[in-house]
Amino acid sequence: KIHSTDGKHGQWLKPVRGALALRASGEPNRDRWRQFVEDEVVLVHPITPYRSYKPGDVVSNRCVLMGISDVIQDSASLLVALAALCKTGIHEAERKLKVQVRFSIDDESLHFSENGLMCPFEMRSVNLSALGLKSEVSKNGCLKAAFNEEGKIKQLELFFDPISFWRQMQAAAKSDVPRGTETLDDLLMTPNTLQQALADSNEARLVTEPNRPFRITHVNEAWTNLCGFTRDEAVGQTVASLGMQGDVTDMNTVAQLVDESEEHRATSMVVTNYDKLGAKFRNFLQVYPLTGDVQGDGEISHLLGVLKPIGAKF
Secondary structure: OEOOOOHHHHHOHHHHHHHHHHHHHOOOOHHHHHOOEEEEEEEEEEOOOOOOOOHHHEEOOEEEEEOHHHHHHHHHHHHHHHHHHOOOOOEOOOOOOOOOEEEEEOHHHOEEOOOEEEEEEEEEEOOOOOOOOOOOOEEEEEEEEEEOOOOOEEEEEEEEOHHHHHHHHHHHOOOOOOOOOOOOOOOOOOOOEHHHHOOOOOOEEEEEOOOOOOOEEEEOHHHHHHHOOOHHHHOOOOOOOOOOOOOOOOHHHHHHHHHHHHOOOOEEEEEEEEOOOOOEEEEEEEEEEEEOOOOOOOOEEEEEEEEEEEOOOO
């Protein structure tokens, strides 16, 4: 092992720090990622049941992401999961305080090889307490990075305990649900397949086609109770054609969410919607890409929308 940070070994620190900073911010711009990673970069990390991932990306019980687009989608799903703890969307016009996380690496414990480095890392939330949660969350682990001849990352592996972090998330958002009586919703499990999305849930859920105009294919009872439409009235329509958007709906926020949904990224927003009778309600909406078959090729077949009303209708 080589411990010196001179020469090319020291130059490798910049792309590692840069890539972690982009991951922390959920950066969607591919060109910014290309400053630090090659186009076919491989990201490997443990399975994370608390956020969105494609079952087809699971290899030997680890998530293996291939290419910048998959890395961007994976980074977005982390911020969506943390924002969901405090019912704030990553897109929300009225709230200026957004969920923030920071990655750091231990400069005193760097280990270099001929084609890469290893070091401990920490990811820590910055402002969950300010957003109303009981505590911040953090995870400590080790990263291993390999580089190409240009000094860009060609493979990044993250090693950490996802169950420990998941339990921190549950504790930070802890409700008064008695231990042992939690539902899957209380446990903060994110559906990643159509089968999971259609399971019984107290959350208001609708499932749509994966591409524009995002016609509705399924709704559950909680959604019909919240929005006032029957299943027959909803299926085949869109949120817009049902009249759930109106004068006080922030369409700029909606447009941001729609663009990311079309990229099949996990995303979220807080926006005002309308029910069938025209009553308005503030809506915390999370959107997750779904695959149609757990054993399939991982292709996205649907999108899931989870609606959580904020306050009373008005």
